[in-house]
Structure formats: C-alpha cells, structure tokens
Amino acid sequence: MTTNGRKLTPRGKERRQQLLDHATQRFAETGYHPTSVADIVGGVGVGKGVFYWYFDSKEQLFLELLAEAQRDLRRTQRDAIASEDDPLRRLEIGIRAAFRWWAGHPEIMNLLQFAATEKQFRPALRQGQSVALGDAVTHLKEAIAEGRITDGDPEELAHAIIGLTGHLSRELVHRRGDDPERVADLAVTLLFDGLRGR
Amino acid sequence: MTTNGRKLTPRGKERRQQLLDHATQRFAETGYHPTSVADIVGGVGVGKGVFYWYFDSKEQLFLELLAEAQRDLRRTQRDAIASEDDPLRRLEIGIRAAFRWWAGHPEIMNLLQFAATEKQFRPALRQGQSVALGDAVTHLKEAIAEGRITDGDPEELAHAIIGLTGHLSRELVHRRGDDPERVADLAVTLLFDGLRGR
DNA sequence: GGGGTTCTTGACCGCCTGGTCAAGTCGTCC
DNA sequence: GGACGACTTGACCAGGCGGTCAAGAACCCC
Known part of the structure; x- marks a missing residue:
C-alpha cells in the first residue's frame, strides 16, 4: 500500500x-x-x-512503522488543536495531546529512539521530527510576537519542549506507569513557569 | 582490566x-x-x-563503554560542584558541567540512546541513570526544603531536567554545533523561570 | 466446476557474523 | 642467546541471517 x-x-x-x-x-x-x-x-x-x-524487506517495514507513527501523532495533535486560537493554549493542548498519544503507543518511543542511532534510519526520523518542530515553532513565534512569553529562538524553545515531554513520557508514563494527564500538568506548568514558579 | x-x-x-x-x-x-x-x-x-x-566479546566492550562514560560524566559533575554549598547553584553548575561534558563526547549520546532500545543493555544503562537521578534529587530536595523552588516530586523534576538537557545537547550542541555554554544558559533560565519568565 | 487471483508454505541459498585457535613474533630480563 | 610472557596473525568454523521461489491452498466470481 x-x-x-x-x-x-x-x-x-x-x-x-x-x-x-x-x-x-x-x-x-x-x-x-x-x-x-x-x-x-x-x-x-x-x-x-x-x-x-x-x-x-525488514527495513522497509521498519521505515513504514516510523512514518505511520509520526503521521498519526501529528494528526492527533492537529485535531486536538483545531478549535483553539490562542497560541499559548494551542501549545499547551498540543503537549497534552502528545502525552495522551504516547501513553497509548509506548512501543513507538523505542523505535524512534533506535532509529536515531543508525545511519540508515536517521533521515526518515529527522523528517518527521522537523514537522513536529515546525508546528511548535509556529505557535511559539506567535506567542513571542504577542509578548506572551520571553523572547528567544523559537526553534530552541521547541527543542526544549520536545525533549522535556519526550523524556517525561518515557520515564514517568511508560516506565513508572503514571497517569499521562497528571504528567502533562507537570510538564506544562514546568515549561511555562519553571522550577521557581511565578 | x-x-x-x-x-x-x-x-x-x-x-x-x-x-x-x-x-x-x-x-x-x-x-x-x-x-x-x-x-x-x-x-x-x-x-x-x-x-x-x-x-x-563485542557485548562486553560495549558495556564497558557505557559504564566508563557514565562514571566519567558523574566524576566531572562532582568535581565541578564540590566547592559550592547552595543547592540551587549546585544544580545549575551540575547542568553546566553536563553540557560541557556532552560537548566533548558527542558519540556517547548515541550509545546511550541505543542501549535503551535493547533488552540486554537496558539494565546497565538504568544503573548509571539512577545515579545521575539521585544526585539531582538530592539538590532538589534541599532546594524545596529551603522553599527556593515550588513544591513537587523531586524525582519527577529531576527527570524533567535530564530530559531537557539531554535533548538540547543532542539537537543544539551536537547536531547544530551551537556553543555549549550558551545552550547551558538557555537550559538553566528555561528550567528555573519557564517560558513566561519572571 | 473451471479459471484467475490472492495468499501461503517451507526448503533452500549465499553471505556474513561473532568467536576460536595453533602458530608465530616481539620485548625484555637474566 | 635463551626463555618466558605479552602480544599478533588470519584461516577457519558453526550458526543464523535476510531473502527467494516453485509449488500449492483458499477464495471468489461466472
């Protein structure tokens, strides 16, 4: 197909x-x-x-898994976000949707992580990641333009978000079995307000 | 040996x-x-x-690489932190030391990431990670006790820190070739004060 | 029940892998 | 110069891998 x-x-x-x-x-x-x-x-x-x-081939099967997973996650996030206008809220809802999606697909995390470690799979991985990055960057740029968050390279901030959410999914949701909604709360407040809070 | x-x-x-x-x-x-x-x-x-x-065996060689890298990173962090008393500062210095260390050992990141994806290597990886986690947790507990950061499960916060710093090392320092000191600044301010700043 | 297509079987192939080992070289201390 | 470890060689091996294919079963429409 x-x-x-x-x-x-x-x-x-x-x-x-x-x-x-x-x-x-x-x-x-x-x-x-x-x-x-x-x-x-x-x-x-x-x-x-x-x-x-x-x-x-075995390789083609793996590549298809990669592509399909990335497509599905993104679709989920887009649907979740669709009805929201506010960029910061879109960001938040996207993060929450990601946690929910990851909770339902714990195995995929391993595949993505593995794909990053082998030459032949890195390009396919990169492609999907740059899409996710682009989505986040869009919202961040708007939020910065509106003065809602401190100025900074949106791409760097997007990487920070992805890194934090991905790791918390792996360690807390998948490994420890925590409730994804609760962990999403943690991630959002931490990202928005930091360790010291407001 | x-x-x-x-x-x-x-x-x-x-x-x-x-x-x-x-x-x-x-x-x-x-x-x-x-x-x-x-x-x-x-x-x-x-x-x-x-x-x-x-x-x-090839496997033993790999396990040795894993163990040695984790030991070395930790030693570096301990030495960097040694002369500081303030828990929040210790945390910050530890993060900066980590960025510096990763900048000097980009290949290791791949090995760790791979180790996470295969049954036989996960235990060895876990061991080193839990040590790093424990170090961070110690400082976080102190900081919470002193009321310097908002209350929360220190272990969860430690995971957040590790996830964010690891990902920024990979994406910005290793891939994009950014200056580790600058990225460390970003990570620290983001972690402490969040996207919205103070 | 004939005929065409989709699907299934499992023996088979060439290749490459991690690992072994008998044989030999090197370095050095007496 | 002999002798004893530390090191090196590379042909060799069993086993497992991804992938092939000729043969047949299942299904479906007429």
Whole structure:
C-alpha cells in the first residue's frame, strides 16, 4: 500500500496489520536487529514467504512503522488543536495531546529512539521530527510576537519542549506507569513557569 | 582490566584504548549491530585475534563503554560542584558541567540512546541513570526544603531536567554545533523561570 | 466446476557474523 | 642467546541471517 504496491483483500490487510503489530512489539521489546524475520512470522504463526508478500524487506517495514507513527501523532495533535486560537493554549493542548498519544503507543518511543542511532534510519526520523518542530515553532513565534512569553529562538524553545515531554513520557508514563494527564500538568506548568514558579 | 582480567603492558593498554576509541566512533556513526568486529579491528589495522585478546566479546566492550562514560560524566559533575554549598547553584553548575561534558563526547549520546532500545543493555544503562537521578534529587530536595523552588516530586523534576538537557545537547550542541555554554544558559533560565519568565 | 487471483508454505541459498585457535613474533630480563 | 610472557596473525568454523521461489491452498466470481 504505502511502498509495496499490491492489491489487498480485507483478509490481506488484516494479515499485513498483524505483521506490523507483531513486529512493533518485538522491535520495541528486544530491539530491531535481534528480532529476525523468522521471529516475526513465527509470532504470527505463518510461513516466511508471507512476510515478503506484504513487505519488500525488514527495513522497509521498519521505515513504514516510523512514518505511520509520526503521521498519526501529528494528526492527533492537529485535531486536538483545531478549535483553539490562542497560541499559548494551542501549545499547551498540543503537549497534552502528545502525552495522551504516547501513553497509548509506548512501543513507538523505542523505535524512534533506535532509529536515531543508525545511519540508515536517521533521515526518515529527522523528517518527521522537523514537522513536529515546525508546528511548535509556529505557535511559539506567535506567542513571542504577542509578548506572551520571553523572547528567544523559537526553534530552541521547541527543542526544549520536545525533549522535556519526550523524556517525561518515557520515564514517568511508560516506565513508572503514571497517569499521562497528571504528567502533562507537570510538564506544562514546568515549561511555562519553571522550577521557581511565578 | 574492568572485566577481562589480564596484565597489560603500556603498549597493551594503548592498543586496548585504540580499540575502544575506534569502536565508539563506529558504533556512534553506523550503529552497534552494523559495526562488525572485523570493522573495528580493520579500522585499527590489526588482526581479529587482537580484539579477543583485550575483550571477551563485542557485548562486553560495549558495556564497558557505557559504564566508563557514565562514571566519567558523574566524576566531572562532582568535581565541578564540590566547592559550592547552595543547592540551587549546585544544580545549575551540575547542568553546566553536563553540557560541557556532552560537548566533548558527542558519540556517547548515541550509545546511550541505543542501549535503551535493547533488552540486554537496558539494565546497565538504568544503573548509571539512577545515579545521575539521585544526585539531582538530592539538590532538589534541599532546594524545596529551603522553599527556593515550588513544591513537587523531586524525582519527577529531576527527570524533567535530564530530559531537557539531554535533548538540547543532542539537537543544539551536537547536531547544530551551537556553543555549549550558551545552550547551558538557555537550559538553566528555561528550567528555573519557564517560558513566561519572571 | 473451471479459471484467475490472492495468499501461503517451507526448503533452500549465499553471505556474513561473532568467536576460536595453533602458530608465530616481539620485548625484555637474566 | 635463551626463555618466558605479552602480544599478533588470519584461516577457519558453526550458526543464523535476510531473502527467494516453485509449488500449492483458499477464495471468489461466472
């Protein structure tokens, strides 16, 4: 569908999705390289040829996972933000939507983190990240123009936001199992007012 | 020395270090798995047996890199902080020291990030991280007790600090090549006073 | 029930990997 | 110069990998 051009019956789409899901779990738990194609098809209970019916290669499957996840997160954020005009509120709502999304997709974090460590995957990762960055930068620029936040390079501030929210998702929501809404509160107040508060 | 118990002459220690250095670079650039032992010894220009004279396995070499890096960063922070009493200042100096250290060891960031994505390496990573966390928590607790920062779970705040500083190191210092001191300023003011400032 | 397409099987292939080892060289102390 | 460790070599190995493919099963429309 996305890269491997093939007509798929409903049954075919389901198989394909099974493979994607299983691969995601395995990659997240064990790692990309230690997970063999044999592991993936074994987990689904099908022959090896099935994998290559739906995907060109293990690498292509991984790239598709990356792209789809980034697309989905962004869509979620856009929908959440759509009805809000105020830039600072948009930023806040986007952050909260991100926490909620990450809470529902803990495995993806691992995939993204892994993608950053290998040459062949970095470009694909970068692409999605720069989109997220751009979204945040837009709101930050507006907020700065309105004098609502202190002046500063919006791109740098956006990186700070992404870094903080990503890490808190990993450590508090995924690892510790904390409530994403509560952690989002923490992130927002911390980002807006800092450790010393107002 | 650390795990592989062997007497090393000065020449031996140098070889060993050569291998460690080369492996670090390759792992960071290409990734752990795609870098073969043959690549590593080839880069140093020695036979394969040399590798296994100094290390038990590729995995052990990697674990040693992890442990040594975490130890070194912590030592650097401790030394920087030693002469300061004020908890908030200790926190700030620790953050600045971290930025300086990361600026000098960009490759390590990749190794840590990779280690987080694979089952076998997560425990080793976790260990070092919890030490860093503990250090930050200590200062935060003191600062809270003195009423210098708003009340909150110190562990959560520490995670926020680590996440923000780590990401800014990666994105601004390593990727964009920004001056670490300037980025440290940004991180400190942002963490203490937030986007809205005081 | 014929025929076309989608889907599935699993033996098979070439390749490369981490790791071994018998053999040899180097350095140095007596 | 001999002898004893510290080091080095590179051919070699078993095993696992990603990927292929000829053969067949399942499904569906006529």
